[in-house]
Amino acid sequence: MQSIAIRDTAASHGTSRQSEVLRQVFLLVGIASGVVIAGIYVAHEFVLTSAISSYVFTTCGLVLLTNLLRVTTGFAQGAKAIREIYFVLMLVTGAGVILHVVLTKLYGIQGWMAARYLGEFFCLAAVWWKLRAHIFLALDFRQVNRRELMTTAKSGVIVNASLFVRLLVDSLPVLMLTAYHVKTDEIGFFGIAILSLILGLLPLAIIAQRALPELVEVIHDKSELRERETDMCGILGYIHNGTRESIDFSSALSFIRRRGPDDQGVWADTDVGVWLGQVRLSILDTTSAGHQPMVSADGRVVMVFNGEIYNFRELRAHLEAAGDHFSSQSDSEVLLALFCRYGIECLNRLNGIFAVVFWERDTETLWVARDQMGVKPLYIHSNDGCFAFSSEMKGLIRGGFSKTEIDPQAVLAHLGFLWSPGDRTIVRDIKKVLPGQALCVRNGHIEKSWFYYELPISEKPLTKTVADVAVDVADAVRTAVQRQLVSDVPLGSFLSGGLDSSAIVAFAAQEMRDKGRLQCFSIRVDNGSTANEGFADDLPYAQRVAKHLDVDLHVVGVGDEMMDRLPEMVYLLDEPTPDPAALNALFISELASQNGIKVLLSGAGGDDIFTGYRRHFALAQERWWGGMPRPLRSVLARSSSLLPASSPLSRRLGKAFRYADLPADDRLISYFLWLEPDQAYGLLAPDLRRQLAADDLFAPMRETLSRLPSDATPLDKILTLECKHFLTDHNLNYTDKMGMATGVEVRVPLLDLDLVRLAGSLPSHIKQKGREGKWIFKKAMEPYLPHDVIYRPKTGFGVPLRNWLQGRLKPLVDEVLSPASLLKRGIFDPKAVAHLIEADRSGRIDAAYTLFGIVCMELWCKQYLDGDFALDG
Numbered sequence: 023m024q025s026i027a028i029r030d031t032a033a034s035h036g037t038s039r040q041s042e043v044l045r046q047v048f049l050l051v052g053i054a055s056g057v058v059i060a061g062i063y064v065a066h067e068f069v070l071t072s073a074i075s076s077y078v079f080t081t082c083g084l085v086l087l088t089n090l091l092r093v094t095t096g097f098a099q100g101a102k103a104i105r106e107i108y109f110v111l112m113l114v115t116g117a118g119v120i121l122h123v124v125l126t127k128l129y130g131i132q133g134w135m136a137a138r139y140l141g142e143f144f145c146l147a148a149v150w151w152k153l154r155a156h157i158f159l160a161l162d163f164r165q166v167n168r169r170e171l172m173t174t175a176k177s178g179v180i181v182n183a184s185l186f187v188r189l190l191v192d193s194l195p196v197l198m199l200t201a202y203h204v205k206t207d208e209i210g211f212f213g214i215a216i217l218s219l220i221l222g223l224l225p226l227a228i229i230a231q232r233a234l235p236e237l238v239e240v241i242h243d244k245s246e247l248r249e250r251e252t253d254m255c256g257i258l259g260y261i262h263n264g265t266r267e268s269i270d271f272s273s274a275l276s277f278i279r280r281r282g283p284d285d286q287g288v289w290a291d292t293d294v295g296v297w298l299g300q301v302r303l304s305i306l307d308t309t310s311a312g313h314q315p316m317v318s319a320d321g322r323v324v325m326v327f328n329g330e331i332y333n334f335r336e337l338r339a340h341l342e343a344a345g346d347h348f349s350s351q352s353d354s355e356v357l358l359a360l361f362c363r364y365g366i367e368c369l370n371r372l373n374g375i376f377a378v379v380f381w382e383r384d385t386e387t388l389w390v391a392r393d394q395m396g397v398k399p400l401y402i403h404s405n406d407g408c409f410a411f412s413s414e415m416k417g418l419i420r421g422g423f424s425k426t427e428i429d430p431q432a433v434l435a436h437l438g439f440l441w442s443p444g445d446r447t448i449v450r451d452i453k454k455v456l457p458g459q460a461l462c463v464r465n466g467h468i469e470k471s472w473f474y475y476e477l478p479i480s481e482k483p484l485t486k487t488v489a490d491v492a493v494d495v496a497d498a499v500r501t502a503v504q505r506q507l508v509s510d511v512p513l514g515s516f517l518s519g520g521l522d523s524s525a526i527v528a529f530a531a532q533e534m535r536d537k538g539r540l541q542c543f544s545i546r547v548d549n550g551s552t553a554n555e556g557f558a559d560d561l562p563y564a565q566r567v568a569k570h571l572d573v574d575l576h577v578v579g580v581g582d583e584m585m586d587r588l589p590e591m592v593y594l595l596d597e598p599t600p601d602p603a604a605l606n607a608l609f610i611s612e613l614a615s616q617n618g619i620k621v622l623l624s625g626a627g628g629d630d631i632f633t634g635y636r637r638h639f640a641l642a643q644e645r646w647w648g649g650m651p652r653p654l655r656s657v658l659a660r661s662s663s664l665l666p667a668s669s670p671l672s673r674r675l676g677k678a679f680r681y682a683d684l685p686a687d688d689r690l691i692s693y694f695l696w697l698e699p700d701q702a703y704g705l706l707a708p709d710l711r712r713q714l715a716a717d718d719l720f721a722p723m724r725e726t727l728s729r730l731p732s733d734a735t736p737l738d739k740i741l742t743l744e745c746k747h748f749l750t751d752h753n754l755n756y757t758d759k760m761g762m763a764t765g766v767e768v769r770v771p772l773l774d775l776d777l778v779r780l781a782g783s784l785p786s787h788i789k790q791k792g793r794e795g796k797w798i799f800k801k802a803m804e805p806y807l808p809h810d811v812i813y814r815p816k817t818g819f820g821v822p823l824r825n826w827l828q829g830r831l832k833p834l835v836d837e838v839l840s841p842a843s844l845l846k847r848g849i850f851d852p853k854a855v856a857h858l859i860e861a862d863r864s865g866r867i868d869a870a871y872t873l874f875g876i877v878c879m880e881l882w883c884k885q886y887l888d889g890d891f892a893l894d895g
Contacts, residue, residue, distance in 0.1 A: 114145045255314070256281030256762075257326040258417045259298040259379060260410035261388055263466040274421025275299045278414045280594075281328075281762045289315035289324050295466075296381055296388070300326045316354055318362050322383055325358045328413055329376030329398045330769070332505045337371060366391070366460060369474045373505070373775050377455070379411060388463040394475040395627075395773045396457030396750030399758060401596075403452050407466040414759070415452055415596035419886055424452050426886060430710040432597075433849060434719055437702035437875055438695050440600055441752040444722025448597045448882065457750050477745055478782040479731060479738045488788065488801065494780065495802035502774030503529040503623070511620035516610060517542035517575060519563025521634075521796060521803065521812055522625030524571075526771055528806040530623055531571045540573040541619060543610045547821055548581040563811055570808055578613040580606075582830040584821070589881050594763045595756055598882035600875035602821045604756035611764040620766060626753055627772035630744035631781040633737065634795040634816060637693035641740055642790055644689070690740050691723045694748060697872050705854045705876070723747055737786040745778075824870040828863065835859065835873060838880045847883055850876060 121140060125133030256278040260269065275286055279301050286301045300314040316325045331337070334353035337360055342348070346359050353374075360368040361380050366389050375397035380389040390411060392400045403410045403423045410423040418424045429450040435442040445453040455461065458475030461468055484491065503526060507513065515530055516523050531540045544564040561577065568575035584605050591604050614622050629635050681692035699719045703711060726746050727739055734742075754770070761768040771777075781789070784798060791797035800812045827835060837843070839859065841852035855876060862869035884890050 114141070114148050117144075255300050255302040255328050256413035256417070257298075257300050257314075257328050257377060257379060258410075258412040258421070259296070259326060260408060260423065261297075261381075261463060261466055262295045262409070263407035264295060269297075269422050271297045271299060271421075274417055274423070275301060277420040278412060278417040281413060287314050289317070291383070294386060298324055298326045298379065298381060300328075314354060316358050318358055320362075323358065323362055324381040324383065325354070325361065325378065327354050327357060327376060327378045329374055329378070329393065330506075330767075331357055331372055331374040331376065332508065332774075333371075333373040361389075366462075366474075369460060375769065377413060386464065388461075390455060390461040390463065391474070392455040392457060392459055394458045394775060395745065395754075395770075395778070397754050397758065397770055397773065399755060400455040401447065401452055402455055402461070404463075404466075404468050405451050409463045409466050409468065411455075415447060415449065416593075416886075418452050419449065424449055427451065428849065428883075428887075430706070430713045431718060433706065433710065433879065434699070434702050434714060436598055436600070436879065437705060437872060438697050438699055438719050439752075440696055440871060440875060441748075441755075442597065443747040443751050444725070446722065449886075454751075457746060473729075476729065477742055478779045479734055479742065480783050481735065481738065481785050482783050484785060484788070488798070491784070491788065492798060492801040492804075495798055496806070498774075498777045498780050499525055499772070499802070500529045500532075502771040502777045504533055505774060506623065506769045506771045507533055509621045512541070512618050513621040513623070514541035514543060514614050514617070514619040515623040516625060517544050517564050517567060517573070518625070519544070519560040519565075519567055519811065520625065520814075520817070521800065521807070522628030522772060524563075524567045524625075524807050524811055525628070525799075525803050526623050526625050527567065527573060528571055528803070531573050540571075541614075541617060542568060542573050542575050543614050543617075543619075543622070544575060544577050545606050545610055546577050546579045548579045560817065563814060566808060567811055570811075576613055576617060578609045580609055580821075582826045584609065585826060585831055585834075588834075588878070589885070591760075592878050592881045593885055594759050596759070598875070598878040599752065599756060600871060600878040601752070601756065602823055602874075604760055606821070607757050607760040608763065611761045611766045611768070615764045615766050622761060622766050622768050624757060624768050624770050625772060626757060626770045627745075627749065628796060628799065630741060630749045631772065631778055632796040632799040633741065633790040635744070636816065638737065638740065638790050638795050639793055640693065641690070641736055642792070644736070686736070687724065687727050687739070688720055690727070690736065690743065691720045693740065694723075694743065696875075702872075705850055705858065705872075707848050707851050710849060735786050737790060738782075749773075823874060824868070827870055827873060831874075831877075835877060838877050839873070843880070847880065849879065849883070 121137045125137040127133070129136070258275050258278060260271075271288065271290070275288070279286070281301055286299065288297065288299045290297045298315045302314070314326050316327070317323070318325075331353040334356045338348065338356045341356065341359050341363065344363065346363070348355055348359070357368075357372075357376075357378065358380075360371065364371070366380070369391050372393075374393060375395075376391075376393045377398040377400035378391050381387075382389070388409065390400070390402065392398065399413060401412050401415050401418060403418050408423070410418055410421075412418045412421070419426050427450045429446055429448060432442040432446045432448045435446065436448065442448065445456055447454060456473070458473050460472060460474050462470040486494070507530060513530075513534075515527050517527050518524075527540065527542055534540050542564075544561060546561045547559075564575060564577075584602075587605060587608070591602075591608065592598055594608070595604060611622065680698070681689055681695075684692055702719075703714075723743055726743060730739060730742060757768050788798040789796065794800070794813075795816065803812055839850075839855055841856060844850050844852040844855055858867075858869050859873060861867045862873060
């Protein structure tokens with residue numbers, strides 16, 4: 023079928039690239055049709071029957087029309103609009119039948135001929151209007167150079183044969199009617215209608231013809247036209263000074279193959295002891311232009327890269343003006359050229375999501391960097407003269423680089439925060455590269471590390487009206503969405519019904535209107551009450567937004583059976599992160615993948631740059647009591663422990679005042695806690711307790727606050743902690759890994775650097791206005807979204823975990839957290855955990871997430887310490 027070849031091409035291109043391909047197809051059809059028509063023009067003088075020759079010549083125009091229609095409808099299959107286009111074609115064809123009957127009755131054969139032209143023309147016009155975003159660009163033949171023209175002309179030989187057949191089919195009725203002098207009355211108007219209907223459906227049936235796939239093969243001549251490669255992948259590599267025993271590198275690379283099962287590449291210099299590798303989920307398979315590891319033209323630099331550079335076209339234009347030449351449209355090639363020209367300072371020019379490593383062969387230096395907001399993960403191991411890196415921890419653990427010793431401080435962090443802040447991971451000798459951080463590695467050792475990017479906190483007094491600022495915010499969000507819509511593959515969006523995802527969908531739907539309806543994805547919890555969990559039912563809001571914006575909404579329904587995939591969640595996350603929201607992301611990503619979507623836009627980041635979490639409102643209330651003497655604040659803290667844990671309100675009040683007696687910065691950090699440090703400390707086994715102190719839990723976040731300007735406001739500080747830790751260490755981490763596990767890349771337009779810069783410049787009082795978080799963002803979205811969606815209460819992306827712990831998860835909790843099992847593992851104190859379970863089940867305390875965290879920790883140990891890798895592929 024022709025549709026297969028077209029889909030592989032068209033669905034894998036952005037608008038401009040799709041249009042470039044379509045332009046070449048139109049050019050080829052035009053040339054081939056021209057040859058046919060010219061041949062008829064020359065030959066018709068030799069045809070004896072002048073009437074027949076004139077009708078044959080008249081019919082030649084249909085060759086061009088019908089073949090343009092055939093090409094365009096074939097292209098539409100790759101453009102994900104074929105259902106709408108077929109519907110339009112059937113309507114036009116049906117109207118064409120009536121047109122044939124009327125014109126034939128009035129004007130005879132000449133009327134029938136005119137109806138044939140008009141019917142074909144209207145069909146073509148309808149399809150072209152549906153695909154106008156591509157067609158208008160495709161008709162810009164100024165982009166065609168002489169070389170492409172010659173390639174296209176030479177390719178016309180194959181197609182010409184099919185066009186002569188097409189000409190014969192189109193001309194046959196006219197030849198029959200004329201040659202045999204058949205009058206209209208003799209075949210009847212019903213016969214004319216049937217004949218016209220058959221010929222009207224030919225452009226649709228002809229799509230099955232095999233001429234066009236051959237045409238596309240010619241157009242995609244790899245030496246003539248290079249398309250952009252967009253790859254989702256994982257990277258891994260290491261350098262050692264000769265003291266480390268050899269590593270089975272191919273085996274190590276296979277452990278991150280979920281990020282890229284289609285291809286892998288390895289580059290090594292065994293004399294120096296350097297190995298670089300990439301696994302790739304190839305979205306286009308027509309060229310190897312983006313294959314990695316990528317080596318510079320002069321052979322001096324080797325690069326492995328995971329992610330997207332959104333401003334690569336501007337960077338490419340800059341480099342071309344400086345004299346650089348490119349052999350592909352790959353952003354990877356642009357990034358490599360940028361490094362070759364500017365060195366590691368090139369990082370300051372990038373706007374994107376990435377983890378990248380450059381190896382400079384002449385200086386034997388490895389440069390490592392992670393994107394500014396930490397969207398793409400990157401882990402490192404440095405020990406005994408060996409430095410290794412990987413997109414996922416399992417590449418370092420199972421690849422044999424790490425000793426896999428648990429870090430007690432990270433265990434404490436996972437209990438206290440649900441995630442480990444800063445560079446710590448659950449494994450002692452594996453660290454995270456932090457957002458906006460770069461490393462210089464020589465001789466297997468980290469020689470230097472620094473932050474090339476810091477969050478722009480520069481609040482300025484308002485010089486515009488609030489209305490004008492709201493317009494600026496809306497424009498910045500729109501630009502961010504436009505920038506991240508650049509995709510060579512089908513693209514969709516998360517849609518929870520909250521403000522952030524709805525704003526993304528609002529602008530994405532506008533931008534993609536000409537390409538068809540935006541595909542959006544949401545989740546529905548089918549059983550278990552969420553009311554006592556602090557979560558509202560999002561689905562009605564998501565449906566309302568979908569209807570308002572005229573987008574397609576796909577919904578996956580889940581219940582407590584989703585917990586059966588808990589071991590898989592733990593394995594995919596690399597760390598024992600006890601947040602079932604990760605499973606929500608996994609199910610939504612799977613649904614998107616099943617619908618052919620390869621890129622999903624996420625609303626993550628809105629609460630982190632504009633405010634929006636309940637803790638931001640709680641922080642704002644400190645103006646009423648934060649200045650109290652510490653003894654009075656201590657009374658508030660002690661009183662908060664008396665509140666019952668039976669309702670969301672009492673839990674929130676207790677959390678707001680539980681740490682009231684702490685210093686100001688530590689109070690900020692405490693808003694992120696799920697469990698008090700002393701309580702978390704008390705759950706650990708005695709051997710682990712002796713290795714750490716409970717107050718060390720805040721150290722990574724204190725270090726982050728120490729890098730802020732002295733005049734940073736409390737809101738600036740807590741938003742910095744959101745972006746640097748809660749967002750990066752938790753939300754973005756699980757979103758990326760759940761998406762990549764299903765072959766879906768997740769992008770976050772609200773973390774576009776220009777938008778982050780704008781948000782950082784806005785005064786605190788228009789971000790958090792009383793109880794209203796994201797106030798200026800909400801004002802900005804009023805022209806685009808329903809009022810009740812914008813100003814709905816804030817809710818989380820969760821499940822009724824507390825109910826499920828008493829139900830479906832109860833046997834698992836009893837098994838995994840049995841005293842015998844805990845004693846054998848030696849991480850948690852069996853008596854303390856048993857007391858916690860009893861207190862939670864009796865309703866005296868709310869320990870749902872703490873218990874869930876201990877379960878996840880034990881499951882992680884079973885996999886990564888005991889080697890029970892039932893989910894390794």
